[in-house]
Amino acid sequence: MLPSSHLITQSIRNETMSASVLIPLLNRIAEILERINPSEFEVPDFAENSAFLWSAENQGLIPIEDVNFVSIKLLKGINQARDILLSNTQRFASNLPANNALLWGARGMGKSSLIKAIHNNVSKEHKGLILVEIHREDISSIAHLLQILREANHYRFIIFCDDLSFDAQDHTYKSLKAVLEGGIEGRPENVLFYATSNRRHLMPREMIENEQETAISPSEAVDEKVSLSDRFGLWLGFHNCSQEIFFEMVDGYAEYFGIRMDPKHLRKEAIEWSMARGGRSGRVAWQFIQDLAGKLGKQVNF
Helix, strand or coil, rough: CCCCHHHHHHHHHHHHHHHHHHHHHHHHHHHHHHHHHCCCCCCCCCCCEEEEEEEECCCEEECCCCCCCHHHHCCCCCHHHHHHHHHHHHHCCCCCCCCCCCECCCCCCHHHHHHHHHHHHCCCCCCCEEEEEHHHHHHHHHHHHHHHHCCCCCCCCEEEEECCCCCCCCHHHHHHHHHHHCCCCCCCCCCEEEECCCCCCCHHHHHHHHHHHCCCCCCHHHHHHHHHHCCEEEEEEECCCHHHHHHHHHHHHHHHHHHHHHHHHHHHHHHHHHHCCCCCCCHHHHHHHHHHHHHHHCCCCC
16 A cells, blocks of 8 residues: 555655754764864974974874064073073084973063073074973873874984973872873873973872872872872972072163163162062063063063
8 A cells, every 4th residue: 555645755854853953973083083083183293394293183193383482581589490401402403312391480581482492592502492382281182192293203302391380179280290201102202392381290289198198008109199200200499589680680681672761760670560469470570671661661582
């Protein structure tokens, strides 16, 4: 018995409705699968740029045309850290053994500025030295980044993560531990990891103490947390600067940008600015110079 025209029409409508619902759903599933297992991202030409930003979303590297950096000569009060990190970077760029570095300590004292300044300095002589910045929230994708960099073995890469730290319930630090040294493949020979943090052990004290109180073996729990920073061969501490160092910073910027002012008057205004800001640091000195240069109608471009 043949179906009636009414039944045939209803069947067509049902199939059409199903397709209108299924197609968007299938497209959405395809997008999710693509994020989980993204297609291979085109590897950039590292000869064209010396700095890149890692995009976890696209699983690829974005070239940075104009890197924001301060001249290494203007970084005052951190001479020991500067010399150690510069020597370490020069050895790495020369295909010699070098250490991962953790720059920790006071805010605004030039930790990230030093890394960028040293890369700029060393890359002038070693053209194959590339700086790759990765955001803290993208650390979980660092293994894929290393796969890309490992294959580009004619270049040397410094992976740079600014303001690196981990909070409770954040387990991405375990991925970083494996990447730094402990994985099966290990860190590629052409890659170093430089990070800055306000915390020496990258974890808040209460997080470490909580692990100690709730663990079956308290000492092993603390070792697990602290051992992340142990993976960095270099620990470089940055501390709050004295007033004299603060004056050196201000004077250095003023001379570099050609700001002519009576030294006593310059320092008096610098003190007032730092008191209003609640402290002294390289960042505060730079902010003061920017404000002063603006008032004097001068440019302060590096």
